[in-house]
Amino acid sequence: MFLKHFFSTDHKVIGLLYAFTALFFLLVGFFLIVILRWQLAYPGQPVPVVGPLLGDANAPGGIILPEFYNQLGAMHGTIMVFLGVVPLAVGAFGNYLVPLQIGAPDMAFPRLNLGSYWFYLAGGVVMLSSFFVPGGAANNGWTSYPPLSDLSPTSGQTWWLVGMLCIILSSLLGSINIITTIVQLRAPGMTWFRMPFLVWAQFVTAFLLLLAFPALQAAAILQGMDRVAGTSFFLPSGLVVSGRPLDVSGGGNALLWQHLFWFLAHPEVYVLILPAMGIVAEIIANNTRKPLWGYRLMVYSLFVLGVLSFLVWAHHMFLTGMGTAISAFFQATTMIISIPSVVILTSLILSLWGGSIRFTTPMLFALAFLPMFGMGGLTGLPLGLATTDIPLHDTTYVVGHFHYVVAPGTIFALFAGIYYWFPRITGRMMNDTLGRMHFVGSLVSMNAIFMPMFVQGLAGVNRRLWDGGMEYAHAQGVLSLNVHMSIGAFALAFFQIFFIVNLFASLKQGRVASANPWDATTLEWSEDTASPRVYRDPYDYSPPGAPRDFVPQYVARVVSSGPAEG
Amino acid sequence: MTPDPITKLMLDILRMPPAASAHAADVDQLMVLVHWLMAILFTGWSIFFVYVLVRFRRGAHPVADPRGVRGRWSTFVEGGVLVAEVILLAFFSIPAWSSRVDAFPSAQQSTVVRVVAEQFAWNVHYPGADGAFGRTDVTFLSATNPLGLDRSDPAARDDVTTINRLNLPMGRPVIVYLSTKDMVHSFTLPQMRVKQDAVPGTVQPVWFTPTRTGEWEIACSQLCGLGHYRMRGFYSVQTREDFASWLAAETAALAPR
Amino acid sequence: MDIPYTTDVRPDTGLTNPKLGMWLFLASEVMLFGSFFSSYALLRVGAASWPDQSAVLSVPLAALNTAVLLASSVTIALAWRAARQGDRAAYRGLMAATIALGIVFLGVKGSEYADKLSQGLAPSTDVFLGLYYTMTGLHALHIAAGLAVNAYLIGPGARMWQAQHARFANRVELAALYWHFVDVIWICIFAVFYLL
Ligand code: HEM
Ligand SMILES: [Cu+2]
Ligand SMILES: [Cu+2]
Secondary structure, three states: OHHHHHHOOOHHHHHHHHHHHHHHHHHHHHHHHHHHHHHHHOOOOOOOOOHHHHOOOOOHHHOOOHHHHHHHHHHHHHHHHHHHHHHHHHHHHHHHHHHHHHOOOOOOOHHHHHHHHHHHHHHHHHHHHHHHOOOOOOOOOOOOOOOHHHHOOOOHHHHHHHHHHHHHHHHHHHHHHHHHHHHHOOOOOOOHHHOOHHHHHHHHHHHHHHHHHHHHHHHHHHHHHHHHOOOOOOOOOOOEEOOEEOOOOOOOOHHHHHHHHHHHHHHHHHHHHHHHHHHHHHHHHHHHOOOOOOHHHHHHHHHHHHHHOOOOHHHHOHHHOOOHHHHHHHHHHHHHHHHHHHHHHHHHHHOOOOOOEOOOHHHHHHHHHHHHHHHHHHOHHHHHOHHHHHHHOOEHHHHHHHHHHHHHHHHHHHHHHHHHHHHHHHOEOOOHHHHHHHHHHHHHHHHHHHHHHHHHHHOOOEOOOOOOOOOOHHHHHHOOHHHHHHHHHHHHHHHHHHHHHHHHHHHHHOOEOOOOOOOOOOHHHOOOOOOOOOOOOOOOEOOOOOOOOEOOOOOOOOOOOOOOOO | OOOOHHHHHHHHHHOOOOOOEOOHHHHHHHHHHHHHHHHHHHHHHHHHHHHHHHHOEOOOOOOOOOOOOOOOHHHHHHHHHHHHHHHHHHHHHHHHHHHHHOOOOOOOOOEEEEEEEEOOEEEEEEOOOOOOOOOEOHHHOEOOEOOOEOOOOHHHOOOEEEEOEEEEEOOOOEEEEEEEOOOOEEEEEHHHOEEEEEOOOOOEEEEEOEOOOEEEEEEEOOOOOOOHHHOOEEEEEEOHHHHHHHHHHHHHHHOOO | OOOOOOOOOEOOOOEOHHHHHHHHHHHHHHHHHHHHHHHHHHHHHHOOOOOOHHHHOOHHHHHHHHHHHHHHHHHHHHHHHHHHHOOHHHHHHHHHHHHHHHHHHHHHHHHHHHHHHHOOOOOOOOHHHHHHHHHHHHHHHHHHHHHHHHHHHHOHHHHHHHHOHHHHHHHHHHHHHHHHHHHHHHHHHHHHHHHO
16 A cells, blocks of 8 residues: 555655655746746746646736735745755655665664655645645745734745744654764775765764754754734834834843854754765765865864854855944854865865766766856855855845756755665656756756856845846836847756656666666665675775776675786 | 066956946956856866867767776866865955954044934935944834934934935045844945845944046845835935035035924 | 654764754754743843842742743653563552652742732733743743643553563653753743743
8 A cells, every 4th residue: 555655664765755745846946037037037927837826815807916926935945945956955865875874784773764755744834734724834034034924914934934843853753863873884895995985974974964854853842932022022112113112121132043043054064065075075085987186174174064054054144234343253153164174075076087977867967066066165265255245135136046956956966866776766767858958958047047147146136036126227128138048947847747757757667777787886776785795995986907897895705807916 | 567468358348337436356356267167167178078079979989988087177177166266265254254344443533324224215314524324223213214314403403314325525435334123134335346134133334435527326135125125215425525515505505404 | 654763773973863853853852942942031031121020930949830830840750761671560669759849840930820810910920021921931831741741651651661662661751851941941940030
């Protein structure tokens, strides 16, 4: 029976539950933004096809109201980050691969693992159903800054808080599980520095989730109290809303929320990117047929990133009235944290040198990750310097910056991972032609969407504008880009059809794969999962004198191939 | 001062709104430098990347060499990035920031105004000839008095208030005391390279010196509700004479009341 | 498939899985309460005025509650020792005492809430009371959760006593660890809300 999978405690089944649920949410989040992009390109014109389905309260006559626009934006961000990318990167890839790659029989706490999936699902259901409560979903940005969110008259924001609390609980349980599994359940011979880079990435990620999320948990509880119990933690005295003095005791602090939120949300950014780097590293090593360059340095960089990510949060708040000393501190930590990212990116690029590069579909996505993430990282520099942040803050430049990191960055890495591990999961290969079309189409449309955002942002166009900036004189010169970007988004949607068809068709009809179709070295490709044992470093590709160009971690001795030694 | 050709080239690529304040050059200078750094790094990486992909493709290089790159130049690149960032930070960003937040001009030499944001408008309050802002209180709030100004306060008699209209004289420092009645808003003057969040419960001082006359728009940069997209005001930088006569006319209009 | 190190210690890490899991959980709890205490500090430092805390709240009642919780920490530690030594009667008695003390704590807390509310001192009265209700309420929820675990460990959970004694004793140890943690949090709350 189908439903029984929802109660399995097998990490592979749970991983797949996560994968399908997260892919579904990615699709939902994407759908929301495609509708939103229509409004940006053609403000005030009825949305074609789906317009009538949006409901009269949201889009009378198919025309998106500002209320609904703000819901679309806030929920796109929330769903993409918390219900799409993180569950896919950590819940699905972490759950499925970490135990296999370290030779563990399962996660350390299988029932907790299922529990964490259930909390995730509950959070997702709450978030989705909040679209259908009167007044609709939360509409105060994914950042939910008070007083706006505190005072939001509809109940959507409260549902958002409930949903977030479920998601936070799920991540806490999940991260405890991943850390314990990695520390305790490594197979004999799997020493720390024989762990694949992906496992390291998941390890550091889990710590970030474990230690950063509680800050948002506290913030969500405080905001919940403000909304439900009438406290005023985030409401200073003397507020006047719509001409009427607000009837609360006051005495709160609106910036407190921002501190707590970004204390989570900056580490969260690394939660979005580290597993992606891990996936890319695995695929690059495999498809260059050589070890990763600077593996240890990359691992150390992960740790530096992890620690420093707790010290940069206020670079999101430069313009809230910050003195020189504090801004200097956060600018400095922001510049320093860019170095380990540069180290990892450089190491990945240098890993290509001397390889024998196979341009498989997963490798194409993994390769594209490098310049795309590079673009995202580089455009972070002017945002991390307080002075250049003045003109750029809260413009579309910011939106372009972080989307280069998470969309053609992380999402591409996740696609790469799906194409790469699909045969491990199903025993079948995904179709290569469809995969390549998906790749080329996505790469072109991603850039078509996000590159113009830098141009608009530099021109001073703000984000989160219902009419895409049409009001403003300084936006007129770059307004037509809105149409281009939206066409890019529609094209991106079209090219995902290739992926969806490929995914489902290959389940049944894909070419049957051998146990180790990519000739990979790591443990998840071993046929003997009963009592794994590890004998060597993770990426023993092309070792001199070996009979083939790879020696898996689980192979004890290399049988020499004659003349080389003879 | 005309920028050197390299700066000029990048400025032409970036196409920011025309700069019209004294410190805008500092901001733009750093913007240009950072973007040059980005461009150089991205181009360098890309050239290397493409070269490697071509040279080491499987067809051209069937057997991988597991040793990989030799030499230390990756360390030099990484070190170089760090040095460049430290320079940008220490010699450009921090001093420019410090001049924004520490080096406020004296009130006598400046035009001082209060700007009070609310959903979805900018209320502007000039102290008038006496240089003192009149008392404000919520009890005086009304549709015609959105600032809640107490006109019976002697200091308030000559205060000029406007909505969505900020006039400023050229060539003289301006100090804006920014506050908000309700949500977080963000006071943005693109051509002045000024942006400051209005944080509820606080007053945020901002200063700048307009150097060109012109008529532009105030934007709100922080999501503040349904009307965020249309929270637009106007500001104009006038010659001192024009400004003085405008202010005098506004003050005169107050008198009969 | 059997998961190793659920009961025995992994030699190179010196830990069992549940113990590591509990420490990690407590680390996140430290961040949670740490966030609340930081919020308290920020709000108080920025406040125009702050009530005289010990005049609003009842220090004697809180001191009583502190004593109660400290005592329960002792009883649960002894309960763990009894469990390890296989002294079932002593274990039962001590765990029951722990639970009883926990209930007393919640009772005192509840009467404090009722008293405050009857004087019109609600969470919405001011930021101090808001923090007081939120943080002590969250702490009380932690106590309630601990009580549920402890009750399980003398009730249905104790069926493991014979069959898997070592595993059971480990569970009691974890329950005790958690209980001590909640105790420490209370002491911080006591210091910050009543004494400072
Ligand atoms: C791949 C296709 C995607 C497209 C076309 C897209 C497009 C957009 C656009 C246009 C906005 C700005 C909305 C506005 O200004 O009102 C936006 C906001 C945002 N996006 Fe995406 N996005 C994509 C994927 C992602 C992914 C994968 C993530 C996260 C992992 C993400 C996270 C966010 C966040 C956090 C915001 C800010 C929401 C807010 O304003 O509160 N997006 N996106
Ligand atoms: Cu606004
Ligand atoms: Cu706004």
